Amino acid sequence: MFLTQPNQTPYDLHFSLLNVPVRVHPLFWLVALLMGFNGGDPKTVLLWIVAVFVSILVHEMGHALVIRWYGWSPSVVLYSFGGLAIYTPHLQSNYGPGRSKRNKWTQIIISLAGPGAGFLLAGILIAVCWGTGLASIQVLRFGETMIPSGYMMIRGPNLTNEYILLLISQLLYINIFWGLVNLLPIWPLDGGKISRELFQMADGGMAIRNSLILSIICAIGIAILGFQNERQFIAIFFAFMAIQNYQELSGPNRTGGNPW
Template identity: 40%
Template sequence: MLMGRPDTTPYDLRFQLLGVPVRIHPAFWIVGLMLGFDQTDPKRTLVWVAVLFVSILWHEMGHAMAAVWNGLRPSVVLYWMGGLCFSERDRLGIGGNIAVILGGPGAGFVLGLLTVMIGAGVGGLTLQDNLALFGLGSGSIREAISKFNSPYVLSFYYSMLFFNFGWTLVNLLPIWSLDGGQFLAQVLTSRHPYRGMQQTYTVGMIAAGLVALWAFSADQTFLAIFFALFAFSNYQGRRALQQQGGYGSFDVDRGDWWKRGR
């Protein structure tokens, strides 16, 4: 997502990874612990947070590496909503922008495939086994689980697939400001910035609303609230754009888009 940069705190964790400055806001750990808390087995909570950290950082580094390859100097922040990569993409054309946007999801799929390959090589897990873990396909979930010598290894493996395949696909939905929504915006605004952004917000509002309704009907309360907030955010964005007559920034990395005309 491209949103405002979270405020710094004295408790931020800072380091550099492959030359990219990384900052982790304390809220990242707090929300991660809340979402993955397992009162019956706290060790599973630690596994969840570890996978969350690795997967989101890997995703944001995918954006960052694509930015570096395009001559930019990115930075990464992990915070309560996930991760952000700042890279001043306004310097790039549409091709470079799309490369940076898709770098994150691409990295997620690569990490998921690496996990599957390790599972096949070390544990003998087949495609049917992987599908069975998620209740898909014709494989036996009992047989799949039996190939793990530890419940924590199973939890780690399952979570890695869940995040790097499942949530990567969700992140590609055409909802601003998910990566899929940013990709859609690049395509629609390439010829007509104002109208294209209006269309992006409209599509995002409808798509997020439909996912929220589905999640609510499936008793997925957290997911329903999450996408309801996205629907409302897209509604607000479209309304603000109309009130400003199009003269407003829709991307922190392209703050002067309106200067190039509507």
């Protein structure tokens, strides 16, 4: 979710997926472990780490493949609380039939591709679960809002392994709930990048300032909602983002322009 990639370490995991270079920083595994640790069955923690890895990789690959379609060469880095799809706009790739179609909506489409890839994965899992009779809808209550966040797995004739059912449930939770959260107009989430591009279209001179003000308001609102509903992680996470955005708003040369 942050905009600068971490330094290389000897413990990075490197591989390529669909001809896109991928690097996994060791902090990615540590943060996923801390988020999933509950003092119970170690297998459930391992499944959580797998679900987080697959989900964030799919999310960043969604960005990366659309970036490549536009004719740039992307790479993916997973670290800390999320990941980055990195590219240099002036460097062309050997792919990209859409590079002649770049326009003012390009960055918005790239930003939407990440959550869109996650929603697609969730849709495939839901179709499989419904088709095999293994799932029924479950929602997460967040205040008075019912947010689709996962599926309650039902043991069926074709699948009774509780760990597989738990993994499916975790994948659905991450890709649906986190995907929706990522579309909030809070910088540097994808929704924040989209809102900044929209402000750029409407009034380029004040785009960054206006997008940061909207971002701060939304982040404070979500933080308050989190505290009210005893979701401390969400509350602290968005309070930190509100502070981060306020510091950027108060910094020099933050009245307008494009950050890229």
